[in-house]
Amino acid sequence: MLWQWHDLLAALNLSEPKEGRAVTGVSIDTRTLVAGDLFVALSGDPGPRFDASGRGNSDGHEFVSAAGEAGAAALLVSNDVESKLPALQVTNTLDGLWQLARFARARMHGRVAAVTGSAGKTTARSWLEQILSAQLPTHASVGSYNNHWGVPLSLARMPEHSGYGVFEVGMNHAGEITPLSELVAPHVALVLNVLPAHIGQLGSLEAIRQEKLDIRQGLQENGILVVPYDLARSDVTDVEVLTFGFDANADVAATVQTSADFLSVEVTIAEVNYRYDLATTGEHLALTSVAVLAVIHALGADVGKAVESMSLLDNPPGRGNMFMASGRTIVDDSYNANPVSMTYAIKALTQRVPGRRIAILGEMLELGEQSQELHQEVALACGEVDVVVTVGEGFAHTRSDFGDRLLVHVDSVDHLDLDQLIAVTQPGDTILVKGSNKVFWVNKFVSKLITSLESD
The missing domain is CATH 3.40.1190.10 (Mur-like, catalytic domain)
Known part of the structure; x- marks a missing residue:
């Protein structure tokens, strides 16, 4: 058992409700909540301590019913809610989560x-x-x-x-x-x-x-x-x-x-x-x-x-995992990217022999005023890559830097023609997919690429 009820009360400095079930886990998302979890109803606003980029539009209190249906054992809330589940009520549920964290760390x-x-x-x-x-x-x-x-x-x-x-x-x-x-x-x-x-x-x-x-x-x-x-x-x-x-x-x-x-x-x-x-x-x-x-x-x-x-050792998903599809090696490094990690991945690609090296590169985000210069540096690092595909505004001004190696540039991964891409590949090729999280990872691009290769 992860948390006894009396420990939850102690961690949150509460005395009510006196009766509640022990919980086997802690969840903030009803989509992944497991029966027996404590559901923490976070609001979408983390408050002034954290940057606005961490704010969301949803409020966990709207999902209390869904938490109950999923088998939650108890709730951590900051508002009065309609539920038969025992509810631990605090002023701010994010602060409450931090209190649980401190207690867990101390014990x-x-x-x-x-x-x-x-x-x-x-x-x-x-x-x-x-x-x-x-x-x-x-x-x-x-x-x-x-x-x-x-x-x-x-x-x-x-x-x-x-x-x-x-x-x-x-x-x-x-x-x-x-x-x-x-x-x-x-x-x-x-x-x-x-x-x-x-x-x-x-x-x-x-x-x-x-x-x-x-x-x-x-x-x-x-x-x-x-x-x-x-x-x-x-x-x-x-x-x-x-x-x-x-x-x-x-x-x-x-x-x-x-x-x-x-x-x-x-x-x-x-x-x-x-x-x-x-x-x-x-x-x-x-x-x-x-x-x-x-x-x-x-x-x-x-x-x-x-x-x-x-x-x-295994790599976490999207961090350089290798897959075989129709004789091609796919290197899925699509979870995220910055200029140095992009260069690392390209260097690793060029060390693979035999076969051609193909790089599908997504733009790198949050680079500010240095974005164009840093994308150009990545382009120059592709001198030993045989075929390059670029995605996103960050690479829009680097086409000439890639020269004849550039197969196509598109503004969005949605505009990338997989049939065109697959047509230029052949068994023995290694295909690297690397870019910022919002380019490939959230769009499940590598899965789509593998599916298309295997059905070709």
Whole structure:
């Protein structure tokens, strides 16, 4: 049982209703609610603490009846509602969710890691979960639950007796990481990388760096900040810092050898050498694996067992997953993109032989005034790609930069002719799909592409 009724009352500082059922989960969405869950009726407005981009039009109180029909055990509400379910009434349900998160974190006595970065943090979080779960019961964020409701929801779902907790922390605007890090209260905090994602909101790479480094603000006493070797600076003096990277001077130093289908990594941790293979491609993913091992080491977990798990790791959906369809290899990296992760993905594509390399690239969003320049840099990185398709306004001014490699540019994925695209492919080709979340991922483009290839 996740929450006993008396613990819910204690966490929310309530005395009524005295009678209620224990709950087995916590949900904010009736579409995914499981029987036995506590349904938290969030309003669409997170209040002044969080940016307006986090606001929605719906109010969870409108779905109380649906929650009951789905089998909810109880409700967390801020309004009077008509329901036979026991209702915990608070002034603000988002604040109530944060209260549940704090209580859940305080009662869990295992080791906790927080993960942030401009790209790859979901992969790092997923890999940490997979590795640590083989050592002790481990609870982790799901999907990309890394914002003002995703982090507290993930914490509220954490079983009391978890041995490890792994939580993803994200941001779109300045000032968002510190309160989330303080809520997670990690023993180890990882900054995977600092890239020009959200630069349109923060204005500069240095501002992004400072915001990401604020994840250390929530560290426990004697906590450890894990950062790339090239990110470490003398201005971070308030916590212990552990560096990782391909530089021999890093605390956790690695080398990598690439092949068409896997990566071979050698890493040194505390003067002990390890070697492992990853069933994926791209040096950026090798670097992510090194960061993961640095966190494992900092947590005090078994590094040797972690290395044994490396070859079994799976990528989260949309983060470089490979599929075969009619003799073509599809690389689904469509969940999101920024200029550096786009370049990483293109470099990994060009390392695949034999066969032609085809890149279907969606525009990168939230780049502000630097958007045109950064899209042109991506175009120039495609020199060894055989065929390119671009989607979105961001690539509208880069057609000449691609030269004869550009098959077609369209303003929207809805305008992309799959029959035309498939006609230029052939067995043995590798097709990369990469772009910002709103371009391909939300439109389920890769699934449509695979279906069309298999029915051709």
